[in-house]
Amino acid sequence: xxxxxxxxxxxxxxxxxxxxxxxxxxxxxxxxxxxxxxxxxxxxxxxxxxxxxxxxxxxxxxxxxxxxxxxxxxxxxxxxxxxxxxxxxxxxxxxxxxxxxxxxxxxxxxxxxxxxxxxxxxxxxxxxxxxxxxxxxxxxxxxxxxxxxxxxxxxxxxxxxxxxxxxxxxxxxxxxxxxxxxxxxxxxxxxxxxxxxxxxxxxxxxxxxxxxxxxxxxxxxxxxxxxxxxxxxxxxxxxxxxxxxxxxxxxxxxxxxxxxxxxxxxxxxxxxxxxxxxxxxxxxxxxxxxxxxxxxxxxxxxxxxxxxxxxxxxxxxxxxxxxxxxxxxxxxxxxxxxxxxxxxxxxxxxxxxxxxxxxxxxxxxxxxxxxxxxxxxxxxxxxxxxxxxxxxxxxxxxxxxxxxxxxxxxxxxxxxxxxxxxxxxxxxxxxxxxxxxxxxxxxxxxxxxxxxxxxxxxxxxxxxxxxxxxxxxxxxxxxxxxxxxxxxxxxxxxxxxxxxxxxxxxxxxxxxxxxxxxxxxxxxxxxxxxxxxxxxxxxxxxxxxxxxxxxxxxxxxx
Numbered sequence: 001x002x003x004x005x006x007x008x009x010x011x012x013x014x015x016x017x018x019x020x021x022x023x024x025x026x027x028x029x030x031x032x033x034x035x036x037x038x039x040x041x042x043x044x045x046x047x048x049x050x051x052x053x054x055x056x057x058x059x060x061x062x063x064x065x066x067x068x069x070x071x072x073x074x075x076x077x078x079x080x081x082x083x084x085x086x087x088x089x090x091x092x093x094x095x096x097x098x099x100x101x102x103x104x105x106x107x108x109x110x111x112x113x114x115x116x117x118x119x120x121x122x123x124x125x126x127x128x129x130x131x132x133x134x135x136x137x138x139x140x141x142x143x144x145x146x147x148x149x150x151x152x153x154x155x156x157x158x159x160x161x162x163x164x165x166x167x168x169x170x171x172x173x174x175x176x177x178x179x180x181x182x183x184x185x186x187x188x189x190x191x192x193x194x195x196x197x198x199x200x201x202x203x204x205x206x207x208x209x210x211x212x213x214x215x216x217x218x219x220x221x222x223x224x225x226x227x228x229x230x231x232x233x234x235x236x237x238x239x240x241x242x243x244x245x246x247x248x249x250x251x252x253x254x255x256x257x258x259x260x261x262x263x264x265x266x267x268x269x270x271x272x273x274x275x276x277x278x279x280x281x282x283x284x285x286x287x288x289x290x291x292x293x294x295x296x297x298x299x300x301x302x303x304x305x306x307x308x309x310x311x312x313x314x315x316x317x318x319x320x321x322x323x324x325x326x327x328x329x330x331x332x333x334x335x336x337x338x339x340x341x342x343x344x345x346x347x348x349x350x351x352x353x354x355x356x357x358x359x360x361x362x363x364x365x366x367x368x369x370x371x372x373x374x375x376x377x378x379x380x381x382x383x384x385x386x387x388x389x390x391x392x393x394x395x396x397x398x399x400x401x402x403x404x405x406x407x408x409x410x411x412x413x414x415x416x417x418x419x420x421x422x423x424x425x426x427x428x429x430x431x432x433x434x435x436x437x438x439x440x441x442x443x444x445x446x447x448x449x450x451x452x453x454x455x456x457x458x459x460x461x462x463x464x465x466x467x468x469x470x471x472x473x474x475x476x477x478x479x480x481x482x483x484x485x486x487x488x489x490x491x492x493x494x495x496x497x498x499x500x501x502x503x504x505x506x507x508x509x510x511x512x513x514x515x516x517x518x519x520x521x522x523x524x525x526x527x528x529x530x531x532x533x534x535x536x537x538x539x540x541x542x543x544x545x546x547x548x549x550x551x552x553x554x555x556x557x558x
Contacts, residue, residue, distance in 0.1 A: 041107055045119065045127035049106050052113060053544035055349045057551040059263050059307035061558075068236060071199040072261060072309070073558050075238055078192040079259035079312035081185050082240060086257045086313030088182070090247055091116035092139045113318065113548055120318030121456050121545055123463075136407075137250035141165045145173065147250070159403070161255045162219050162242055178242060179219040186216040193240075205234035212241065225327040229302075229336040237262040237306065239324060239341070244314055245402075245410060252407045258313035260324070265344055268305035272342070275385065276303050278433060279337070282424055283389050287499045291395050292510040295334065303381065308343040310551055319456045319546045322347040325384035325417070330392045330400055340384040342377065349547050350452070351376050357543045359448045362534060364488040370444035374436045378425055379446050386420035387413065394512035404512030412517050415465035416505045422446055422498050443489050447479055454527070455535055455545045464525050471524040473497050485534055 061069060087095045098117070102108040110127065111117060118124045118134040126132065135143055141150070142165065150158075150165070150173065157163040157175030164176050179186055190213035197209035208231055211224035221241060231237070239262070242255035286293045315321050324341040327333070351373050359371040394404050402409040425442045428434045450473075453466040473479060476497035479487045508517050527535070 039101070039117075039128045039130045041104075042127050042129055044125070045110075045122075047539075048119060048122065048127070049110050051121065051539075051545040052548040053349075053353045053546070054550055055353070055547045056555055057309060057311070057345070057549040058555060059309050059345060061263075061556060064235075065201070067199040068201070069558055071196045071236060072556070073553055074192050074196040074199070075236075075240075075259075075261045076310050076553060076558075078189045078196070078240065079238075079261055079310050081189040081192075082257045082259040083312040083316065085182055085185055086247075086317070087115055089140060089254075089256050090138050090314075090317065092135060092143060109548075115317045135250075137254075138247050138256075139164075140248050140254040141250060142167045142173070149173070150251075159251070159253045161245070161253065162221070163254070177219045179217055189240075190214070190216040200234070200236075202231070202234035202236075204231040205236065209238075212238075215241065222329055222332065225329050225332045226336065228327065229332060229339060232302070235264050235266075237264060237341075239315075239326060243326065243328065245328075247314060247317075249407055252402065252405075252410050256314040258315040259310070260308050260312075260315055260321075260341075260343070261310035262306040262308050262341065262343075265305040265307060268342075268344060269303070272303035272305060272381070274433065275428065276337075278428060279385070279388060282427060285427065286389060286420070286502065286506065287423070288503045288506040288510075292391055292506045293389075294395075295391055295393070302337070302339045303342070303385065304339070305342045305344045307345045309556055311549060316549070320346060320350075320549070322350060323380045323384045325387040330402075333388065333392060338388050340381065340388075342381050342384070344377070346547070347377060347380060348373065353547060354544055355445075355448055355452050357541070358451050358538060361538055361541055361543070362451055362485070362487055363444065363448055364482065364486045367440070367444050367488055370438075370441045371448055372437055372441050372445060375441040375445035376449065378434065378436075379421060379442060379449060382421035382424045383417045384421075386417040386424060389420050389424075390416055390506050391510045395510045396512070399512055401509045401512060405509070405514055405517055408514060408517040408521065411464035411521070412505060412509060415468050416502075416509065418465055418469055419498055419501050419505065423502055426495065426498070440489070440491065443491060443494050447487060447489050447494075451534070451538070454531070455538065464521060467526060468520060468524045469501070470531065471526075471528070472501050476500070481530070485537065 061072075064072075084095075091098070099108055099111065102111060114120050116134070117126055117128040117131045119127045124134040126134070135141075137145070145165070145167070153173045155172075155174050157177065158165075160175060160177075162178045164178070164181050165173055166176055168174055193209045193213040193216075197206040197213075200206035200209065204227070208224060208227045211227045215221045215224045238259065240259040242257050244258065245252045245255050247256040248254040280296060283293055283296065311320065322343050324343070325338050326341075327338065355376060356371060359368055363371065391401060393400050398404070401413075405412060422442070425434065426439065429439055429442065450466060450470050454463070454470055456463045456466070473494065476493055477490060478494035478497040479489050481487050508520070
């Protein structure tokens with residue numbers, strides 16, 4: 001069993017946030033000479049400083065050439081720029097001003113993990129006194145902007161992924177493209193990518209690095225997304241730029257900066273190649289009316305396994321991603337499909353450090369043998385594959401699903417991927433395409449995975465999806481709970497719940513039913529008393545909620 005330190009917390013010094021339009025301390029001095037109150041860790045947060053298990057993020061680099069190792073160093077340097085840009089997007093004040101006031105290193109580390117004073121795994125509650133709730137629009141929009149004002153305004157770039165919304169001297173809203181707002185940083189990142197391209201042994205990877213560098217400067221990313229889909233022979237890879245929209249919880253319109261630096265695991269990737277060919281067949285068999293599955297997935301879908309050696313920005317904030325499905329551009333998806341990247345070393349760390357201990361607490365003893373890494377890997381992988389199934393545009397042709405569902409789009413999409421991933425596993429296992437394990441392994445590991453993920457809270461897209469799935473399955477009798485607070489999968493009921501929830505989510509997406517999705521979240525997007533009691537048992541057992549990384553050139557020996 002792990003042991004954790006108990007920290008004695010000292011008062012934190014004054015934090016002043018003076019930037020225009022940024023969040024101010026909730027309590028102000030009564031006159032110019034009075035000292036403002038110090039920001040200290042809230043009492044509720046004192047027990048949360050150790051919810052992340054530190055893990056060294058390493059990989060075997062011995063097979064890489066000297067040029068490839070130099071390239072990794074450049075890519076890590078560019079990733080650090082993505083990290084700084086995400087801080088500016090996520091936090092409404094000045095990062096260094098905040099960190100400089102924190103004498104306690106454990107509190108400082110918690111701020112760095114969360115990219116600000118709000119606990120990402122506790123529904124974005126402020127863990128330092130003097131701060132209110134985190135703005136739903138993060139720092140993408142003016143702090144005083146209302147939804148009504150935004151929706152009534154008419155200006156260029158209003159819903160552009162790669163713009164910030166700001167207010168001019170007349171008080172009117174306008175947008176500023178990322179390549180203008182962050183010109184100095186993006187120019188530096190572009191230079192690093194071009195330097196890395198000169199060291200690349202893969203011509204297609206070098207081309208992608210050049211195009212991604214161009215995108216940083218032009219604010220147009222689609223061409224580089226197409227180039228990324230055409231890479232197949234590169235041993236080193238990156239996911240870098242403004243990509244996911246989860247940080248914009250006001251509308252889900254704006255993309256946050258992030259980066260992953262990756263090494264392809266050729267042996268594991270070869271095992272996964274066969275699954276992509278089944279996507280069209282699985283799409284046709286989706287348990288929903290024909291009009292909601294009329295789109296055909298791109299034939300160029302790729303499945304690969306990687307060791308990740310660096311996280312930055314959005315991907316490093318709070319809970320750590322262990323699988324990726326990109327690009328998000330709907331046109332690229334329809335023409336080329338997507339790439340699904342399984343981050344094997346990070347996945348293994350979460351399985352060993354978190355999922356197995358959770359199962360020992362919450363799964364009935366007679367089903368614990370069904371908790372396997374192969375099942376965890378497959379469930380995670382097919383979650384990402386399932387993003388390519390279903391529908392990207394509403395069936396009336398008026399909008400993309402993302403635009404129609406606004407801030408609900410990302411959490412509902414994650415819920416779709418969760419449930420369709422399990423559907424795909426079920427179909428492929430019964431066809432004999434998946435040869436490892438039995439269906440009980442995948443369903444039981446899926447249930448244990450819900451408990452792991454539901455601890456992330458309901459503020460994130462993944463968190464909301466987890467809550468809906470758990471509550472929907474509970475109502476459908478997909479599992480039972482005994483007097484000891486241990487859960488058992490009902491195989492038949494879980495399969496029926498999987499089918500009906502798949503139909504419900506796909507229909508909501510295809511209809512672009514913003515109100516219906518909101519009602520689903522309101523009724524099923526919360527943690528009940530019984531579940532909270534069980535989650536508290538996991539905390540009492542010192543089981544970490546997630547992992548955090550010791551990473552960088554020194555950790556890798558570069």
